Amino acid sequence: MRVGVGSRNPAKISAVEAVFGDLDKDPEEVGVESVAVEPGVPEQPFGEAETIAGAENRARRVHSSRSDDSGYELGVGLEGGVAEVPGSDGLFLIMWAVVTDGETVGRGAGPRLQLPDSVARRIRDGEELGPVMDDVLGESDVAKKQGAAGALTAGIIDRQEALEHAVAGALAPFVTGFY
Numbered sequence: 001m002r003v004g005v006g007s008r009n010p011a012k013i014s015a016v017e018a019v020f021g022d023l024d025k026d027p028e029e030v031g032v033e034s035v036a037v038e039p040g041v042p043e044q045p046f047g048e049a050e051t052i053a054g055a056e057n058r059a060r061r062v063h064s065s066r067s068d069d070s071g072y073e074l075g076v077g078l079e080g081g082v083a084e085v086p087g088s089d090g091l092f093l094i095m096w097a098v099v100t101d102g103e104t105v106g107r108g109a110g111p112r113l114q115l116p117d118s119v120a121r122r123i124r125d126g127e128e129l130g131p132v133m134d135d136v137l138g139e140s141d142v143a144k145k146q147g148a149a150g151a152l153t154a155g156i157i158d159r160q161e162a163l164e165h166a167v168a169g170a171l172a173p174f175v176t177g178f179y
């Protein structure tokens with residue numbers, strides 16, 4: 001099975017590889033490849049709708065990105081965003097995954113993690129979460145490594161693991177008999 005992931009971000013690619021590795025399949029049978037595609041949403045999606053749209057655009061664009069005979073059977077899109085959550089007064093990091101075979105569309109979300117007020121304020125003022133986390137932590141490329149999820153949970157989970165949950169949910173229509 002050939003699987004295309006719509007991102008070059010190593011945390012996203014590793015998450016997809018890990019989920020397919022957990023499936024009861026011969027790892028040799030699953031090939032995960034990364035493909036750079038445009039999410040078609042702002043660099044910093046705001047709200048569930050923009051974030052899920054970015055994931056779906058990525059998944060569809062990856063799925064249709066190969067026109068030769070061996071195209072991807074599944075396209076996977078992952079998008080991170082921030083969102084206000086009703087019932088809370090904070091801004092949360094959110095993440096969505098979409099998987100498609102060109103017909104069926106599976107969707108799943110990862111955890112929501114509340115951003116500290118100091119970070120939330122900067123995002124509301126127009127900055128992107130990735131660079132803000134780099135600045136706050138004094139590191140580079142945090143979004144490609146432990147991610148905000150790693151920083152906000154003191155490493156209990158990291159971005160890859162958080163994304164794995166979203167991917168697992170999005171894969172449900174393809175790996176269970178319920179749909």
Ligand SMILES: O=P(O)(O)OP(=O)(O)OP(=O)(O)OC[C@H]1O[C@@H](n2cnc3c(O)ncnc32)[C@H](O)[C@@H]1O
Binds near residue numbers: 007008045078129
């Ligand atoms: O190359 P792509 O696939 O675009 O990977 P990305 O890291 O930019 O990820 P997203 O576009 O999905 O996320 C939108 C923004 O939110 C940031 N972001 C999302 N999740 C994050 C995390 O866990 N840690 C740090 N930044 C994160 C990210 O850096 C972007 O600025």
Ligand SMILES: [Mg+2]
Binds near residue numbers: 043
């Ligand atoms: Mg991005």
